[in-house]
Amino acid sequence: MPTTPHRGIGKRVAYYRSVARLTQQQLADAASIHVGTLRKIERGARGAGDNILEALAAALGIDPSLLVADRAQASSRIAAAIPALSAAIAAYDLPDDGPVRPLPELRAAVAEATTWRLASQYVRITRRLPELLGELLRAGPDHDPDVAALLASACRAADAVAFKFGAYDLSARYIELMRWAAAKTGDPILTSTVAYVRTETFFASNAHAKGLLALELAIDAAASPDTPPAIAACGALHMRAAVIAGRTADADAADLHLAEARRLSDQVPEAIYSGTAFGPSSVRIHEVSVAVSLGRDYVRRALDIVRGWTPPPELPAERRSGFYIELARAQLWSGLPDDAFESLKIARRTAPQHARDHRWVREDAATLRRLKRANSEDLNSFAEWCHAT
Incomplete structure (x- = not known):
């Protein structure tokens, strides 16, 4: 051990x-x-x-x-666990023999994994998910919709690790398995959730126009938003469509999707729906993300959106950390290096595993270190922590 x-x-x-x-x-x-x-x-x-x-x-x-x-040990442990996450689904249609816990226990285990994902607790995910995935595959997701739904949620937790640590091919395999499992359930809300997650593959390959098309097709096929889970599922798709539209520099499309996400968020309280946070605060965070995605010409919009506002602590740690990472970039572009560094430090405190290996954290920490005229022990320590060069 x-x-x-x-x-x-x-x-x-x-x-x-x-x-x-x-x-x-x-x-x-x-x-x-x-x-x-x-x-x-x-x-x-x-x-x-x-x-x-x-x-x-x-x-x-x-x-x-x-x-x-x-802290490098945490990242090295996660990187070392990637092969086990790959092996866990290498033969998903040929599961090994072994014990399977009752459905309530499996449901509790998957809920725990979802909690870890939302908190960016990747070490825990890598230690527990390979075995849990094997157990879910043995439970027969191809003929039990409840097990298939649990498998999709467990795959999402594993995918979070694969995508975060640059194993994009493995991430894509997990997403395809999620799509397979969602089809077994016949649940349109789960299908929308998988479409939301699938956008990662388009971000990873810089295929933003295709990603926007895929999301708009998913929005058209989504369940009628007449219940809180359905409203949140549709709203989350609009939030993500807004961000990827920003990556294509399509400000009009981004604004249209944001407006629809905002309208839907007014109908439900901020909460976790089907494993995704949605509500007014999540939409506001995505407004900042869209402004940063659109580039320097929109940076003032990002700062105006958050003036006098901070994300509430009940939001998932990963989302709050991501907010401060994007805010730091807007502050850096606005000539506010000290504010940007404070935001990066908040991101680290909020979700250290999420922040440490985030590309923008490394890039911005390196830029901040170059901008400083005097040596800053605090900044140098932070830059070394996130491997900024």
Whole structure:
């Protein structure tokens, strides 16, 4: 079992324990480990295996990557897990024999994976998803619509890791498996959700015009928006269509889709619908994203949209982190380097795994470092953290 080196982990555990206002005994009990083990970890007398690290993180309500002394270890673990995520679906139509938990337990496991995805907790996803995917495939998604729906959600969690870490071919395979599973359910809302996720393949290949066409076809085929889940599914498609229209420099199409997303968001509260956040706050974040996608001529629009506003904490961490990453780019383009750096630091605090390997974070951190006339230890440390060059 891999063991995290002693260096730094004890201080991190103690710090987050103090933030959570837990005694050593309370944390040990919550993590189901002996208090003596916890004391040794905190004073640096021993390291922590993956199971202990995950148990401590779960008890503290944080991602395991926050406890790792060398943050590069989290990324290296995720990269090393990509082959296992690939093998898990290599023969999806020829599942291995093995045990399968009852449907309620599978549903709970998939819900947990969705929570990790929304919080950008990629280490947890890579540790648990290969086995869960195998179990779902053995459960028979080709003849059980409930299992097929769970498989689609689990694939979305795995795809989040593959896409985030540049395994675009694997991401595309997961999306195709999601489409296969969605077809087994006959659920138009799930089909819309998969169309939303499928846009990643067009972003990855810079095929933005095709992506916009695919989304508009999905909008035309979507279920009538007469229930909150259907309204949210259609609204999410319009949000994403607006962003990809921005990438094609089609400001009129982007504005039309944003207007429709805004109209639909007025009909439902901000919440997670079918694994996707939708509501007024999500639409506002996408308005910023569209402005940044349209380029420097629209940067003032991005700053006007967020003037005096911050994303509410109940939004998924990944969405909030993405907001601050895009805001940082708008601030940098507007000649506000200090504001841009503050936004990047908020993005890191919000979802460190999401921010660390984001291309724009690296690019903007490198630009900020070049712009500084004096050496900034804080900025240099941040640039090294995200591998900015």
